[in-house]
Amino acid sequence: MVTKTPRFAVPVYSTEQGRLCPGCGQPAAACSCKTKSAAPRGDGIVRVGRATKGRKGGGVTVVTGLALDPEQLRELASRLKKQCGAGGAIKEGTIEIQGEHRDLLVATLQQLGYTVKRAGG
Numbered sequence: 001m002v003t004k005t006p007r008f009a010v011p012v013y014s015t016e017q018g019r020l021c022p023g024c025g026q027p028a029a030a031c032s033c034k035t036k037s038a039a040p041r042g043d044g045i046v047r048v049g050r051a052t053k054g055r056k057g058g059g060v061t062v063v064t065g066l067a068l069d070p071e072q073l074r075e076l077a078s079r080l081k082k083q084c085g086a087g088g089a090i091k092e093g094t095i096e097i098q099g100e101h102r103d104l105l106v107a108t109l110q111q112l113g114y115t116v117k118r119a120g121g
Helices: 070-084 102-111
Strands: 045-051 060-064 088-091 094-098 115-118
Touching: 045 102, 060 102, 070 088, 070 094, 070 102, 102 115
Parallel strands: 045 115
Antiparallel strands: 045 060, 060 094, 088 094
């Protein structure tokens, strides 16, 4: 009978080496199994929509469908937030900009060379 090691039994810190990778047990800086979250691959169309669910009526503009690595996504989000003059966040590979900025974001993303569609009503 094969038994699995419980997830909590894997060491994640060593006083000699510091933080350890839970996957391979190597020091975090020398991890050989770094699991990079794959950028969502879609149909190549960036969709700009609006969401209010779970925000007590306050709306955000949501940009989805960007096939970028996390660093490029962070840079693009920063650029879009500055363009709109609003705050925002990156959540699960999507960019959320506070407020209603769909028209401005569609125009800006088209200038940057993306194929953009306005999603929702």
